[in-house]
Amino acid sequence: MDAEQVAMLREVLSASDWLGRTEEFALALRDCANRSEGLLLVGTPTAEPWHMAAHLDDESRLNHLPWLSPTLVRWSPPPGSPPHLRVGIERLEQARRGETLFVVAEDAAPAPLLERVDDARRTGVTILTLDGGDRELSGLAHEALTVPAGERLLSFDGAQHLVSAAAGGAPRRRPGLRDRLARLLEKVTGPVME
Helix, strand or coil: CCHHHHHHHHHHHCCCCHHHHHHHHHHHHHHHHHHCCCEEEECECCECCHHHHHHHHHHHHHCCCHHHCCEEEECCCCCCCCHHHCCEHHHHHHCCCCCEEEEEECCCCCHHHHHHHHHHHHCCCEEEEEECCCHHHHHCCCEEEECCCCCCCCCHHHHHHHHHHHHHCCCCCCCCHHHHHHHHHHHHHCCCCC
């Protein structure tokens, strides 16, 4: 998906709350990565987030945001892989306070991933998740964006594009507590009439 396709997707979603949700999550990702000592990116054993890694790396390079370039953590890196593709899952055991862990998992996270994420959180790592509806995984996150399976307006792949593009874009004011509470209230009760 190129910049023009992302712009079209943004236009299609402008009447929904998806655009605001993906931008809010992207701002959280950008802020956490900026304050972080490193951005770790991991998926499930069957779906490594290559796509997200490539887009975040591009946004980092194109927008001069070095902290946005992630370290891709892999479950089983093949022997002889280049150093940047050789970072194994044991890296999560070494994660410490000041680092950010971004988990991208469309399918349910297996127990070994949930355990590692929980351990990382307990050591002070900031956890962000982009998931397909896994309540256990999103429950471990400081910030989560869930794109449920079967969502009509936005695919999981589309959400990755919107998040990475917004994370690399010009910084905007992150919604404050009042903004987030108003959005939550609107979800529960419907639009507030003035």
